[in-house]
Amino acid sequence: MRGRDGRPRARGSAVLALPALLAVAFLLLPLAGILARTPWRDLGTHLTSTEVTEAVSLSLLVSGWALLLALLLGVPLAWLLARVPFRGKAFVRALVLLPMVLPPTVGGVALLLAFGRRGLLGPWLEDTFGITLPFHTSGAVIAATFVAMPFLVISLEGTLAGLRPRYEETAASLGASPLRVFATVTLPMVAPGLAAGAALTWARALGEFGATITFAGNLPGTTQTLPLQVYLLLQDRPEAATSVSLLLLAIAMAVLVALRGRWTGAASGRSRREAPAEAPAEVPPETAPPGPLENAPPEPPSERWSLHADMSGFLRFALDAEPGTTIAVVGPNGAGKTTLLRALLGLTPRAHAALRLGGTEVTGLLPHRRGVAWVPQDGALFPHLSALANTAYGLRAHHVSRAEARRTAQDWLDRLGVGGLARRKPAQLSGGQAQRIALARALAARPRLLLLDEPLAALDQTTRAHVRHTLRTHLAGFGGVCLIVTHDPVEAVSLADRVLVLDAGRAVQDAPPTEVTRSPRSPWVARMLGRNAWQGAVTDYGLALPGGGRLAVADPLPAGTAPEATSPDGLAIIAPEAVSLHRERPSGSPRNVWPGTVREITSVGSRLRVLVSSERAPDLVAEITPAAAAELGLCDGTPVWSSVKATEVTLVRL
Numbered sequence: 001m002r003g004r005d006g007r008p009r010a011r012g013s014a015v016l017a018l019p020a021l022l023a024v025a026f027l028l029l030p031l032a033g034i035l036a037r038t039p040w041r042d043l044g045t046h047l048t049s050t051e052v053t054e055a056v057s058l059s060l061l062v063s064g065w066a067l068l069l070a071l072l073l074g075v076p077l078a079w080l081l082a083r084v085p086f087r088g089k090a091f092v093r094a095l096v097l098l099p100m101v102l103p104p105t106v107g108g109v110a111l112l113l114a115f116g117r118r119g120l121l122g123p124w125l126e127d128t129f130g131i132t133l134p135f136h137t138s139g140a141v142i143a144a145t146f147v148a149m150p151f152l153v154i155s156l157e158g159t160l161a162g163l164r165p166r167y168e169e170t171a172a173s174l175g176a177s178p179l180r181v182f183a184t185v186t187l188p189m190v191a192p193g194l195a196a197g198a199a200l201t202w203a204r205a206l207g208e209f210g211a212t213i214t215f216a217g218n219l220p221g222t223t224q225t226l227p228l229q230v231y232l233l234l235q236d237r238p239e240a241a242t243s244v245s246l247l248l249l250a251i252a253m254a255v256l257v258a259l260r261g262r263w264t265g266a267a268s269g270r271s272r273r274e275a276p277a278e279a280p281a282e283v284p285p286e287t288a289p290p291g292p293l294e295n296a297p298p299e300p301p302s303e304r305w306s307l308h309a310d311m312s313g314f315l316r317f318a319l320d321a322e323p324g325t326t327i328a329v330v331g332p333n334g335a336g337k338t339t340l341l342r343a344l345l346g347l348t349p350r351a352h353a354a355l356r357l358g359g360t361e362v363t364g365l366l367p368h369r370r371g372v373a374w375v376p377q378d379g380a381l382f383p384h385l386s387a388l389a390n391t392a393y394g395l396r397a398h399h400v401s402r403a404e405a406r407r408t409a410q411d412w413l414d415r416l417g418v419g420g421l422a423r424r425k426p427a428q429l430s431g432g433q434a435q436r437i438a439l440a441r442a443l444a445a446r447p448r449l450l451l452l453d454e455p456l457a458a459l460d461q462t463t464r465a466h467v468r469h470t471l472r473t474h475l476a477g478f479g480g481v482c483l484i485v486t487h488d489p490v491e492a493v494s495l496a497d498r499v500l501v502l503d504a505g506r507a508v509q510d511a512p513p514t515e516v517t518r519s520p521r522s523p524w525v526a527r528m529l530g531r532n533a534w535q536g537a538v539t540d541y542g543l544a545l546p547g548g549g550r551l552a553v554a555d556p557l558p559a560g561t562a563p564e565a566t567s568p569d570g571l572a573i574i575a576p577e578a579v580s581l582h583r584e585r586p587s588g589s590p591r592n593v594w595p596g597t598v599r600e601i602t603s604v605g606s607r608l609r610v611l612v613s614s615e616r617a618p619d620l621v622a623e624i625t626p627a628a629a630a631e632l633g634l635c636d637g638t639p640v641w642s643s644v645k646a647t648e649v650t651l652v653r654l
């Protein structure tokens with residue numbers, strides 16, 4: 001069966017609609033009952049009577065204090081539950097939830113047995129501080145806090161768990177202490193969840209009855225809050241009780257409407273905040289002419305820091321670099337690039353870095369004291385701060401005065417060509433602008449080691465070229481070592497003084513870009529650079545290929561000890577331009593000839609790349625002109641012969 005919109009109608013919808021409607025009616029009827037029976041004419045008189053106004057003020061006082069207590073205790077508890085792994089977390093979480101499911105009167109009895117005159121702590125509180133909680137307003141506050149705090153903890157824990165730790169880690173890498181990170185990044189970013197939790201907590205505290213009457217009693221002016229007043233009025237003046245009930249109902253509804261579904265996650269403020277907003281039309285594109293300072297030669301670095309890192313754990317290599325060196329870190333997925341950055345930041349237990357920057361040993365220091373700045377892939381600009389405040393963040397964390405920090409931050413933004421965007425919030429920036437501001441923020445923090453995680457990944461080709469140029473200019477003025485994780489060979493070769501190739505946690509190659517380009521030592525890098533890379537066993541003629549094929553090279557390596565084709569110890573690099581394609585077996589018998597089939601043809605600039613598969617050799621990519629392809633009549637499935645001159649093969653030992 002199909003509905004009006006053409007979609008198949010859910011089979012059970014009619015069956016489910018009836019009980020669902022009954023549920024709505026069940027929830028609505030009691031409210032309708034209050035509205036129908038409210039004595040509207042006497043409403044004013046009832047709500048302004050002395051006992052009611054007294055109860056209202058007491059309720060506001062009690063719920064206000066309960067909210068304050070819940071915030072003071074519940075916020076750290078929510079943070080602990082969301083962020084710190086510890087044994088017994090499930091038990092603590094169950095404990096937090098308990099007051100929500102426990103009958104409030106049982107909660108009141110439990111409070112009496114803990115804080116009452118004969119309770120566990122009551123006598124000590126009375127003897128030491130002279131505090132008696134039962135039958136006192138403070139008792140009503142304790143009862144309200146006990147039942148209401150779970151709403152705050154649960155709401156905030158959920159929001160905190162949804163907040164990606166990247167923001168807090170970036171703040172720490174800019175020099176902010178854990179407390180500063182919590183106050184300036186975590187709290188503002190979870191503000192909507194916190195506000196929702198606080199509103200619910202307050203509303204629950206305002207409506208608290210069972211625990212209050214059991215623990216604190218029903219003393220007019222002392223513990224007789226609004227709900228207790230309703231209970232009392234119901235016995236003598238039911239009409240007045242209805243009026244006061246209406247007041248409580250209106251307050252509860254107002255709170256829920258103000259939350260607009262945040263409690264159930266229907267319209268979370270955080271998700272709105274995180275959604276990438278379209279950059280307004282007047283935002284200058286990344287390709288705009290450079291700002292006045294952007295092309296200025298960078299100031300010579302006033303301080304210089306070398307890098308020495310001994311990696312252990314998942315990563316097993318040592319890294320040494322002179323001040324001012326830029327190292328591109330490349331490698332296949334899962335090679336350990338991110339783990340390397342996180343180990344240098346001191347943020348992962350998976351790998352350990354014994355780290356020395358300049359002459360300073362920083363291994364034992366917490367992340368915010370290391371002087372290692374991190375720019376994550378999307379920049380992780382703090383969404384609640386302007387571009388200027390973001391850039392000034394590291395300086396403020398280092399206790400630079402506000403005015404001085406803002407001046408320096410503006411200077412950095414100008415240098416990176418984004419000075420005009422200083423007042424913008426991150427949601428109003430494009431990807432390229434955000435990247436440059438994130439870089440300005442990291443450089444402004446004066447780090448000793450700079451870590452850039454795929455800094456240009458999110459940018460389009462034109463923007464990439466421009467930002468790459470800006471990046472190179474400014475890295476030239478940086479006095480520390482810079483590590484750039486990248487998957488882009490152009491980025492690696494054009495930005496870096498050295499390329500560090502990782503594979504499965506090991507450094508496969510660490511060499512200048514020219515050497516890595518000329519003789520890559522891993523198949524992955526060779527392919528990344530657009531070369532054919534064949535692994536095999538080194539022999540006296542060249543390379544024995546898996547499957548029994550042979551590759552002859554002009555300059556063979558001394559033969560290895562590896563059994564042929566079972567454990568490859570050699571890598572042959574063949575440039576696609578060095579591969580010739582023929583329809584007939586080429587005459588003159590070149591030594592490397594294989595029959596094969598065209599599998600794919602793609603265009604690269606003005607040339608074509610032809611992928612040829614063969615039963616006698618691994619897949620081979622040839623680069624030819626469109627004219628040559630037309631002459632050979634190539635298309636998918638065409639049988640061809642591939643040939644490679646022995647002099648065109650570079651062989652390296654793995």
Ligand SMILES: Nc1ncnc2c1ncn2[C@@H]1O[C@H](COP(=O)(O)OP(=O)(O)OP(=O)(O)O)[C@@H](O)[C@H]1O
Binds near residue numbers: 333334
């Ligand atoms: N928290 C973790 N717990 C267990 N293993 C992990 C964790 N994080 C990463 N790994 C593993 O560690 C290895 C290295 O991961 P890492 O994220 O450093 O790789 P990468 O080189 O950055 O990869 P990519 O290019 O995909 O980002 C991978 O095998 C990965 O599965």
